[in-house]
Amino acid sequence: xxxxxxxxTAVGYGFFAEFDGVSSMLSEVGPITSEVKPIDIKHNLPDGxxxxxxxxxxxxxxxxxxxxxxxxxxxxxxxxxxxVEGKAKDMRKTGSIVITDYSGAEVxxxxxxxxxxxxxxxxxxxxGDTSPLTESATVVFEEVDRK
Numbered sequence: 001x002x003x004x005x006x007x008x009t010a011v012g013y014g015f016f017a018e019f020d021g022v023s024s025m026l027s028e029v030g031p032i033t034s035e036v037k038p039i040d041i042k043h044n045l046p047d048g049x050x051x052x053x054x055x056x057x058x059x060x061x062x063x064x065x066x067x068x069x070x071x072x073x074x075x076x077x078x079x080x081x082x083x084v085e086g087k088a089k090d091m092r093k094t095g096s097i098v099i100t101d102y103s104g105a106e107v108x109x110x111x112x113x114x115x116x117x118x119x120x121x122x123x124x125x126x127x128g129d130t131s132p133l134t135e136s137a138t139v140v141f142e143e144v145d146r147k
Contacts, residue, residue, distance in 0.1 A: 024066070025068060028067040036059045083118065092116050111145045
């Protein structure tokens with residue numbers, strides 16, 4: 001019987017984003033998606049039989065969504081505006097999503113390369129409603145690495 005290590009499953013107790021030195025407390029994050037698609041390579045054997053082998057393509061970037069309470073902090077709007085204006089060099093940022101435990105110790109970190117906001121959304125406001133307004137940002141990235 002194989003021996004398994006015992007690890008506690010991470011609880012989404014605390015998490016935040018930090019991109020190029022700017023930190024944002026989040027109320028929600030994810031899912032973080034990334035993909036390596038398969039490529040079919042076809043070979044003909046000496047007997048004429050065709051064999052298909054799957055190999056990995058180059059890794060594709062991915063996406064994630066981060067959400068926070070709406071405040072007067074406009075750092076996400078400024079980041080998004082760089083994409084609106086086509087400032088490709090400035091809109092691409094390096095950063096992380098960090099998960100912490102109850103004591104504030106880091107449990108997991110995903111580092112992103114060339115990330116930028118493709119969509120910015122403010123929640124609906126309703127007359128007489130006292131629910132907090134939120135701001136959501138959909139982020140695309142070229143590379144991700146879990147540390």
